[in-house]
Amino acid sequence: MKYKGSCHCGKIQFEVEAPENIEAESCNCSVCSKSGFLHLILPLANFKLLTGSEWITTYSFNTHLAKHTFCKVCGVKPFYTPRSNPDGIDININCLDTKPKSITVNTFDGQNWEQNAHKLANKSKQ
Numbered sequence: 730m731k732y733k734g735s736c737h738c739g740k741i742q743f744e745v746e747a748p749e750n751i752e753a754e755s756c757n758c759s760v761c762s763k764s765g766f767l768h769l770i771l772p773l774a775n776f777k778l779l780t781g782s783e784w785i786t787t788y789s790f791n792t793h794l795a796k797h798t799f800c801k802v803c804g805v806k807p808f809y810t811p812r813s814n815p816d817g818i819d820i821n822i823n824c825l826d827t828k829p830k831s832i833t834v835n836t837f838d839g840q841n842w843e844q845n846a847h848k849l850a851n852k853s854k855q
């Protein structure tokens with residue numbers, strides 16, 4: 730089904746195609762735990778930015794492979810490019826305006842990323 734999502738101030742609006750029943754990852758790494766990001770990793774083809782490209786800015790750290798994109802105005806991070814699937818997109822389920830039928834939350838041990846990253850591999854593939 731199609732979901733609409735946005736940042737807090739609404740400058741950034743997007744649409745994603747995802748299942749009705751969503752499987753999410755809750756990650757305990759330094760950046761996800763502080764930003765409260767609830768992950769839904771999808772193929773990039775399932776994502777469409779509707780408005781707000783001019784309001785997006787990028788933060789990166791450590792390996793700089795993940796691109797932590799967020800809104801310049803409200804600071805909310807509705808989606809980003811994840812290190813585990815750099816050819817895909819990672820949506821913050823907390824930023825979806827369309828509510829999924831159900832959300833199953835799995836924990837992901839991002840504090841030990843190297844040992845666990847394989848569990849997320851291929852999520853960006855159709």
Ligand SMILES: [Zn+2]
Pocket residue numbers: 736737738739740741800801802803804805
């Ligand atoms: Zn915003």
